[in-house]
Amino acid sequence: MKYYIRLGFVLLVIAVISSGILAYVNSITKPIIDENKRREKEEARKEVLPQATSFDSLTFLNGETAYIALDRDKIVGYTFVASLYGYSSEVKTMVGLDTLFHITRIKIIEQQETPGLGANCSKSEFQEQFSGKDKTEMQVDKDGGSIASITGATITTRTIASSIRSGMEIMEKKIAETDLQTGEENER
Amino acid sequence: MSMIKEFSKGLIKENPVFIMALGLCPTLAVTTSVQNAIGMGIAATFVLVCSNVIISLIKNFIPTKIRIPSYIVVIASFVTIVDLVMHAYFPMLHKNLGLFIPLIVVNCIILGRAEAFAGKNNVIKSLADGVGMGFGFTLALIVIGGIREIIGAGQFLGYNVLPLSYKPVLAAILSPGAFLVMGLLMGLMKLLKK
Numbered sequence: 214m215k216y217y218i219r220l221g222f223v224l225l226v227i228a229v230i231s232s233g234i235l236a237y238v239n240s241i242t243k244p245i246i247d248e249n250k251r252r253e254k255e256e257a258r259k260e261v262l263p264q265a266t267s268f269d270s271l272t273f274l275n276g277e278t279a280y281i282a283l284d285r286d287k288i289v290g291y292t293f294v295a296s297l298y299g300y301s302s303e304v305k306t307m308v309g310l311d312t313l314f315h316i317t318r319i320k321i322i323e324q325q326e327t328p329g330l331g332a333n334c335s336k337s338e339f340q341e342q343f344s345g346k347d348k349t350e351m352q353v354d355k356d357g358g359s360i361a362s363i364t365g366a367t368i369t370t371r372t373i374a375s376s377i378r379s380g381m382e383i384m385e386k387k388i389a390e391t392d393l394q395t396g397e398e399n400e401r
Numbered sequence: 402m403s404m405i406k407e408f409s410k411g412l413i414k415e416n417p418v419f420i421m422a423l424g425l426c427p428t429l430a431v432t433t434s435v436q437n438a439i440g441m442g443i444a445a446t447f448v449l450v451c452s453n454v455i456i457s458l459i460k461n462f463i464p465t466k467i468r469i470p471s472y473i474v475v476i477a478s479f480v481t482i483v484d485l486v487m488h489a490y491f492p493m494l495h496k497n498l499g500l501f502i503p504l505i506v507v508n509c510i511i512l513g514r515a516e517a518f519a520g521k522n523n524v525i526k527s528l529a530d531g532v533g534m535g536f537g538f539t540l541a542l543i544v545i546g547g548i549r550e551i552i553g554a555g556q557f558l559g560y561n562v563l564p565l566s567y568k569p570v571l572a573a574i575l576s577p578g579a580f581l582v583m584g585l586l587m588g589l590m591k592l593l594k595k
Contacts, residue, residue, distance in 0.1 A: 220467050227463075227471050231478040238482050242489035249492045327575065365571065 254307070254322070258282070258292045261309025261318040265289050272387050274380060275305075279387070288312060293384055297376035299324065300331050300368045308377055314385055319343045319377065324369075331369035339363060343377070348385075351378035404529045411533030417510045418541035418583075419590045424510040428542060429579040431501050435558045438546030440498045442539025444487070446532070448479045449511050453519040453531035455479075460520050472515045473506075480505045510538055541586075548582050549573045 258268055258280060265282035271291065272279050279293035295306045302325035309317040321335045333339060342361060351374045352358020353367060362370035417423045424445075431441040455475050463471045484502045487495045495502075505511065514534055519527040550556055553573030555563040572578050 220464055223462065223464060224467055224470060224474075227459075227474050231474050235478055235481055238485050242485040245489035246485070249489070253492070330571065330575075 254294075257307040257320050257322050258309070260320055261292055261307055262290045268292070271391070274383060277305075279384060282309070290317060291384055291388065293380050294322070295373070295376035295380040297372045299372035300326055300366065302326055304334070304369065304372050304376065306373055306377060308380060310381065310384065313347075314381060315345055315347050316343050316377070317345075321373070326366065326369050331363065331366040333363050333366065334369055334373060348378050348381040351375070351381070404525060407526050407529040408533035411530065411535070411537035412540060413537070415534075416537045416541060416590070417513075417534050418538060418545075419587050421510075421513070422587070423513050424508045424538065425583070427501060427504045427508050428538075428545065428583065429576070430504065431498075432542055432546040432549055432579060432582075433574045434550045434554070434556075435543055435546045437497060437501070438542035439539065440494055441501050442535070442542045444483055444498065444502060445505050445508060445511070445538055446535025448476065448483060448505050449514060449535045449538075450528060450531035451479045452476045452511055452515055453527040454524055456515045456519040457522060457524045457527035468520060469512075469516070472512060472520075476511050476515070477506050510534060545579070545582050545586065548586075549578050553578060 254277075255268075259265070262282045264284055266285060267283050268280040269283060270278045271281045274293050275296040277294035277296075279291065281288055282290045282292060290312060291310045293308055293310075295308050296303060298304075303323065304321065304326065305323035307320045307322050309319070311317050319340050321340065324332065324334060326332045326334065346359065350359040353360050353362045353370050353374055355362060355367065356371070358374060360370060360374045411417065415421060418425070418428050427441060427445070431437045452472070452475050456472060459471075459475075460468075480502065483505070484495075487498070487502070514530060518530045522530070547557060550558075551562060552570050553575075555561060555565075555567045555569050570578075573582070
């Protein structure tokens with residue numbers, strides 16, 4: 214009996230020491246990790262809408278904040294994160310829209326698709342073709358849209374196109390609801 | 402003298418991947434490119450060395466009956482530390498390897514060395530063993546990753562090494578390529594050993 218209590222006690226000591234060390238490491242690294250993530254998204258937003266000088270939060274979409282992009286007080290566009298499950302992972306795309314709901318640029322911010330196939334979606338040649346297009350074109354060329362699909366990775370391409378399309382639909386509705394076109398309601 | 406022996410045995414003679422056939426899951430999964438192979442190798446080596454040292458230090462306090470759960474707690478703690486530190490200070494590397502880091506916990510090389518070596522030998526020997534096995538693992542990953550990247554993408558470490566007219570054999574960087582390349586290399590090692 215005594216022996217088994219000792220076994221439990223030794224395990225307890227090991228677990229307590231380990232979790233203490235982990236808690237300490239976590240307390241040091243957490244703020245840095247959060248800051249890194251925040252900065253990364255901020256950079257992605259600036260990249261898709263370079264003319265914007267500041268961003269105002271608009272709504273929540275796919276667990277991320279969608280923003281109104283402002284150049285001083287004038288609305289120059291909107292950004293949101295499109296997200297859907299692709300072939301083997303969640304594909305997240307930062308999308309920039311101008312005021313007429315045409316895509317300015319997109320940037321894939323998270324994906325773990327098959328290397329050599331779906332993972333090619335993070336190449337700039339693929340991402341550039343989205344610029345200037347509107348929501349009706351957000352479909353793979355095989356399905357009648359105008360997005361050239363990646364060789365051997367139609368599923369990934371479809372995922373990206375349809376995640377952007379549905380995101381654009383939601384954004385359009387949200388923006389019509391909040392009636393921002395007057396350009397007065399920016400304070401929050 | 403014995404330190405060198407403990408170190409060098411992991412490279413070829415007792416190579417964890419090719420000879421002992423340990424840790425094959427991460428080996429197959431990450432060797433799509435040399436860059437991934439190096440990152441995974443370094444992360445696993447770090448965890449292996451740390452866990453070997455700690456386990457050989459505390460081996461006398463741990464009753465035999467609960468040694469495996471204790472080892473796992475030690476290993477999992479180190480993996481989490483590597484994950485957090487890498488995420489905070491090397492975000493780019495973490496982005497590429499993020500998926501594979503939790504796999505180190507279940508990498509049986511680490512538990513295997515803890516059980517077979519560090520639990521029975523002193524700190525210095527365990528350290529040498531950990532470094533050697535870690536390097537052997539990294540070496541195996543780089544060789545497999547290199548072959549797959551060259552055949553499957555025509556590149557090495559992201560640089561084109563084959564003429565542009567070369568058409569990459571995509572199968573090499575998909576899962577079948579991993580099994581084929583590893584199997585052939587294991588066979589080659591056996592052949593050379595004779």
